[in-house]
Amino acid sequence: MAPKLDKHDHVLLAAIQENARVAQSELGERANLSTAAVNRRLRLLADAGVIEKYTARLNPKALGYGLTIIVEVKVESERADLLQEMQRGFTACPEIQQCYYVAGECDFVLIFLVRDMEQYVSLTRRLFHENGNVKAFKTLVAMDRVKTGMDVPITGSESG
Template structure:
């Protein structure tokens, strides 16, 4: 389903990315729409898959996940069944925050959150070392979270 976005849709998306809990009447006031119009547009944007889901952003250090780790992975074989099995194992692991299948020297880039290096070491055993299709992996440990986000830039003037 293709949905064209007008300036109201774009403004709604921009506002929602800042605060998805904003009441619809306040959202309407910010973008110059009635509450009913906001409700209809949000439903349409969700049904079209433009809004995938609503989520809370939790501060990792407040829930004792103090480490952010980036791992790059090279596979032995890119046969579809092997890749699908790897994707499943990566997506089922709650500590894997993001996973990208990429072109270039590496095949996957994963972003982990972990409570400790011991926890990450155990994850590498489960996800990497026990998998015969992983040729090698490299670990980068973040020293600080400079910028973290999933917001998509919205050009309201289009």
């Protein structure tokens, strides 16, 4: 169950989601709280699982990852052990940025970030062709990264 959040929490969450490196003193000014209160609230939010981790957003192209690929995967069997095995394989692959188990025409939707098509083809061999539970997969090549992110909308904050 999600903890009850007040307006101070909303302001803090919106601010650190925008920039996790903002000083706690500045957070206190924005939320009208003392630095100690900010520290305590952030610790409670992390302990409650609201804040999962602090991270930096990197530019994929600057690191040689210029190709984003979306893949729809259909499985042969939805037996729990086979699905868990696939999920472990997808989770262990650093080129898979996101993985969703979905309802509808396919069973999984994966977002890959790869250097080039050769790298992607190599991954498909390992993840799909060599996996007896993959019935079919469909590849969509992103022509442009129009919007990416994992920001969660914060209701009740001053930012939006």
